[in-house]
Amino acid sequence: MKSKQWKLRARPTAMVGREHFDFVDGDVAAGEGEALVEVxxxxxxxxxxxxxxxxxxxxxxxxIGEVMRAIGxxxxxxxxDPSLKEGDFVTGMTGVQTHASAPAxxxxxxxxxxxPLPRWLGIVGMxxxxxxxxxxxxxxxxxxxxxxxxxxxxxVGAVVGQLGKIHGMRVVGIAGGGDKCRYxxxxxxxxxxVDYKNDDVKKKLREACPQGIDVYFxxxxxxxxxxxxxxxxxxxxxxxxxxxxxxxxPNIVGPKNYLSLLVNRARMEGFVVFDFASRYAEAAMAIxxxxxxxxxxxxxxxxxxxxxxxxTLQKLxxxxxxxxxxxxx
Amino acid sequence: MKSKQWKLRARPTAMVGREHFDFVDGDVAAGEGEALVEVxxxxxxxxxxxxxxxxxxxxxxxxIGEVMRAIGxxxxxxxxDPSLKEGDFVTGMTGVQTHASAPAxxxxxxxxxxxPLPRWLGIVGMxxxxxxxxxxxxxxxxxxxxxxxxxxxxxVGAVVGQLGKIHGMRVVGIAGGGDKCRYxxxxxxxxxxVDYKNDDVKKKLREACPQGIDVYFxxxxxxxxxxxxxxxxxxxxxxxxxxxxxxxxPNIVGPKNYLSLLVNRARMEGFVVFDFASRYAEAAMAIxxxxxxxxxxxxxxxxxxxxxxxxTLQKLxxxxxxxxxxxxx
Numbered sequence: 061m062k063s064k065q066w067k068l069r070a071r072p073t074a075m076v077g078r079e080h081f082d083f084v085d086g087d088v089a090a091g092e093g094e095a096l097v098e099v100x101x102x103x104x105x106x107x108x109x110x111x112x113x114x115x116x117x118x119x120x121x122x123x124i125g126e127v128m129r130a131i132g133x134x135x136x137x138x139x140x141d142p143s144l145k146e147g148d149f150v151t152g153m154t155g156v157q158t159h160a161s162a163p164a165x166x167x168x169x170x171x172x173x174x175x176p177l178p179r180w181l182g183i184v185g186m187x188x189x190x191x192x193x194x195x196x197x198x199x200x201x202x203x204x205x206x207x208x209x210x211x212x213x214x215x216v217g218a219v220v221g222q223l224g225k226i227h228g229m230r231v232v233g234i235a236g237g238g239d240k241c242r243y244x245x246x247x248x249x250x251x252x253x254v255d256y257k258n259d260d261v262k263k264k265l266r267e268a269c270p271q272g273i274d275v276y277f278x279x280x281x282x283x284x285x286x287x288x289x290x291x292x293x294x295x296x297x298x299x300x301x302x303x304x305x306x307x308x309x310p311n312i313v314g315p316k317n318y319l320s321l322l323v324n325r326a327r328m329e330g331f332v333v334f335d336f337a338s339r340y341a342e343a344a345m346a347i348x349x350x351x352x353x354x355x356x357x358x359x360x361x362x363x364x365x366x367x368x369x370x371x372t373l374q375k376l377x378x379x380x381x382x383x384x385x386x387x388x389x
Numbered sequence: 390m391k392s393k394q395w396k397l398r399a400r401p402t403a404m405v406g407r408e409h410f411d412f413v414d415g416d417v418a419a420g421e422g423e424a425l426v427e428v429x430x431x432x433x434x435x436x437x438x439x440x441x442x443x444x445x446x447x448x449x450x451x452x453i454g455e456v457m458r459a460i461g462x463x464x465x466x467x468x469x470d471p472s473l474k475e476g477d478f479v480t481g482m483t484g485v486q487t488h489a490s491a492p493a494x495x496x497x498x499x500x501x502x503x504x505p506l507p508r509w510l511g512i513v514g515m516x517x518x519x520x521x522x523x524x525x526x527x528x529x530x531x532x533x534x535x536x537x538x539x540x541x542x543x544x545v546g547a548v549v550g551q552l553g554k555i556h557g558m559r560v561v562g563i564a565g566g567g568d569k570c571r572y573x574x575x576x577x578x579x580x581x582x583v584d585y586k587n588d589d590v591k592k593k594l595r596e597a598c599p600q601g602i603d604v605y606f607x608x609x610x611x612x613x614x615x616x617x618x619x620x621x622x623x624x625x626x627x628x629x630x631x632x633x634x635x636x637x638x639p640n641i642v643g644p645k646n647y648l649s650l651l652v653n654r655a656r657m658e659g660f661v662v663f664d665f666a667s668r669y670a671e672a673a674m675a676i677x678x679x680x681x682x683x684x685x686x687x688x689x690x691x692x693x694x695x696x697x698x699x700x701t702l703q704k705l706x707x708x709x710x711x712x713x714x715x716x717x718x
Contacts, residue, residue, distance in 0.1 A: 116652070117652050118652050281648075286643070300647070300648070300650050300651045301651070302651070303648055303651075306648075311645075312645045312646075312648065313643065313645070314615070314642065314643030314644040314645040314646070314647055315643040315644065315647060316640075316641050316642070316643040317641075317643070318629070318643055318644060318647070318657070319610075319629070319632055319635075319641065319659070320659075321629050321657060321658060321659035322629045322630070322631070322632075322659030322660065322661065323445070323446050323447050323659065323661070324659065325658075325659060325660050325661055325664060326658070326659060327656050327657065327658035327659075328647070328650060328656065328657045328658070329650060329654075329655070329656035329657070330648070330649075330650035330651030330652070330653065330654055330655060330656075331651070331654050332651065332652070332654055335654060
């Protein structure tokens with residue numbers, strides 16, 4: 061079957077763009093034990109930038125000439141395995157293409173009648189899992205503590221903040237622009253926000269966290285990480301989930317204030333959500349329940365047309381998306 | 390009683406030196422409930438540099454015009470408290486001076502017949518406590534793992550490495566110069582060493598840690614911290630004990646490779662040894678026992694003459710001391 065595919069042409073050294081990809085016609089077919097999926101939505105994630113670097117990481121880089129790696133959702137159109145049948149909806153590593161074939165066991169069946177299809181790439185997908193395990197397991201969040209989350213209107217950040225509220229924490233979000241900041245307070249119930257595009261972040265954050273920060277959930281790195289490190293409380297936990305401000309930079313800036321970890325007996329810890337795969341069901345069930353009860357809201361930013369892939373990816377790194385960024389194929 | 394005292398004149402912004410202190414004649418007297426001590430040895434520690442900065446830290450800074458803070462050992466020459474008598478040996482915050490008075494409860498009695506006097510500022514003093522709790526409690530060191538320690542021939546580093554060997558770890562030390570490196574391998578039993586003054590640190594460290602680093606005990610910060618971060622194993626622990634390479638620098642360099650914490654699901658954690666005060670006896674007993682059995686060796690670098698204080702402190706920051714640096718009053 062024909063598949064329109066985005067393949068990696070060259071590795072970016074700074075901002076990723078259209079020049080690093082080829083948009084080509086490919087062929088996909090379901091082999092024995094495989095299922096062929098018509099891709100309906102593709103998730104655009106900050107992690108994609110890391111997959112383009114030829115460096116040791118938690119997964120191998122995307123190879124030159126390979127279809128760009130992506131998580132997606134879609135409908136089975138052909139199955140050569142008894143575990144899946146035509147018409148089933150699944151999620152998995154579809155790649156950025158219109159059709160994808162993979163071993164049946166690598167697809168996960170999903171139920172669009174319970175949660176709408178794109179949301180399986182958001183609150184009950186990888187961003188939701190990342191928020192849940194990052195906050196509760198890595199961050200060891202406790203009721204009554206002060207939680208600060210950066211990229212707070214993003215796919216992960218918005219769930220982190222809402223989980224913090226559900227957990228009884230004081231929640232402060234850092235986001236860019238008045239619309240996002242108002243949304244966090246008015247719609248998601250954050251206690252306070254810092255608009256990094258318009259506020260004096262250091263000053264505003266200190267006002268929002270008079271006792272200091274117990275848990276800082278970092279999605280951005282760079283200067284904001286440094287400011288947060290400077291405002292930690294004793295025994296604080298800094299969760300390193302990502303560093304979107306640094307991914308397209310040839311020279312990563314390290315956190316100058318890291319000695320705050322010493323003074324405050326604090327820790328900074330990274331994680332990869334895949335390590336929690338055996339507990340995804342626990343997190344998905346909890347999040348789906350809170351979502352149904354109206355305690356945890358979802359917001360997607362859906363761009364139509366697979367041909368828009370490179371520009372949509374740039375939108376992510378410019379912080380222009382508002383909610384979970386998804387490409388409708 | 391007369392006391393020759395080193396008082397802080399001005400705060401250094403870069404390397405500390407004689408120009409930041411005054412050497413003056415003072416008067417000290419034992420008030421009710423206090424004991425007056427003739428100071429015999431004063432400990433010179435990297436932490437001293439931090440105490441000179443007017444910044445929020447785990448202790449208030451030394452004030453302008455105040456006697457420079459220091460841990461020392463000495464003999465009680467006058468006591469106005471029943472808990473101490475003339476001739477008792479004690480350790481405590483003597484400051485850099487010839488005589489010091491303080492409440493009796495702030496002095497800790499020591500036994501020079503068990504361990505020689507200066508060693509109470511070394512392996513069974515604060516450096517020993519720091520090594521013990523930093524490695525076992527913060528670093529969660531396990532037998533069979535690979536431990537890397539920087540400033541490995543220093544007061545804390547040498548104990549960390551030896552504790553690692555006693556604990557069944559593979560131990561790699563980073564130190565400056567052939568003499569120190571030979572000492573670590575030949576005398577202290579380290580498995581390998583990296584000479585940061587003469588080796589390609591990145592390459593040599595990788596050869597010394599073919600499986601990567603499980604525990605990195607950092608005393609230096611800067612470039613060496615970055616190199617170590619780049620060679621972590623999964624679930625590694627980075628213990629931030631100090632950053633001697635950075636203390637005299639007006640512009641602290643942050644660890645560019647901190648995202649290695651994410652890729653490797655690793656953590657970086659700081660601590661302050663005072664938090665473990667209730668367990669000092671446990672650590673001191675264990676270390677004294679291993680020392681007696683010949684499993685843990687001590688080495689002091691003793692400079693004579695309190696008038697040498699500023700230059701001796703500089704020696705510490707230049708890495709010129711070989712063993713625990715102590716000033717004989």
